Amino acid sequence: MQALHWLGRNAEGRAHTMRSATAFMMLAFARPTMVGAIWPSSRHLAHAMARGAEGARRIVELGAGTGAITEALCERHPEVPTTVVELQPELAERLRERFPGMTVLQAPAHEVLEVWPEGDEPVALVSSLPFRSLPPRWRDGTSRAIERFLRAQPDRRLIQYTYQPRAPFDLQLGDGLVWRKRTVVWRNAPPAWVWELGAP
Numbered sequence: 001m002q003a004l005h006w007l008g009r010n011a012e013g014r015a016h017t018m019r020s021a022t023a024f025m026m027l028a029f030a031r032p033t034m035v036g037a038i039w040p041s042s043r044h045l046a047h048a049m050a051r052g053a054e055g056a057r058r059i060v061e062l063g064a065g066t067g068a069i070t071e072a073l074c075e076r077h078p079e080v081p082t083t084v085v086e087l088q089p090e091l092a093e094r095l096r097e098r099f100p101g102m103t104v105l106q107a108p109a110h111e112v113l114e115v116w117p118e119g120d121e122p123v124a125l126v127s128s129l130p131f132r133s134l135p136p137r138w139r140d141g142t143s144r145a146i147e148r149f150l151r152a153q154p155d156r157r158l159i160q161y162t163y164q165p166r167a168p169f170d171l172q173l174g175d176g177l178v179w180r181k182r183t184v185v186w187r188n189a190p191p192a193w194v195w196e197l198g199a200p
């Protein structure tokens, strides 16, 4: 009986993933610079990103897309309150259905960070935002908001992946933060470099 229940849930989960992946690919063709990828992240990349959030007391996922990384965050950090941010209404709605226990905000990442309450708990931003393809106005506004957010508290950090062995974006607000290359995930299409931005 339990096995049947599990099979049912598993089939439902797979159907949900297929629907999200289809919606994602259609958006990727319609708005390539804002989506920045044509496939969802692999589970290997998702788990590498989730490992980067170790020790955080709160997680904010930026640009969650289909929820591949959201799922890995749920598995690895079930006790950590997580806020999920996604700009595209259709993807945000699917994330809400799939992760009813999480706060899903359909909003631009910079707007969420700019009004984030002050506090001294360690926060990890876990981001799939496609900085290297975003239009310059979006890229610069979002990266500045992230820099300000991290500079406000030394226990805050950003975990971000790229499809090239170069830092996700150039820092604009001077010293006080450094990029660290954490790992390379070959089992992703294309392979991805995982980076951390935080206090030196």
Ligand SMILES: C[S@@+](CC[C@H](N)C(=O)[O-])C[C@H]1O[C@@H](n2cnc3c(N)ncnc32)[C@H](O)[C@@H]1O
Pocket: 024, 034, 035, 036, 037, 039, 040, 041, 042, 062, 063, 064, 065, 066, 067, 068, 069, 085, 086, 087, 088, 091, 107, 108, 109, 110, 128, 129, 130, 138, 142
């Ligand atoms: C590379 S895709 C995410 C891939 C995701 N890891 C997955 O497996 O589905 C980037 C996502 O960021 C979202 N996005 C782009 N700019 C954004 C912004 N300024 N604020 C919030 N989300 C944004 C896009 O809509 C897209 O879903």
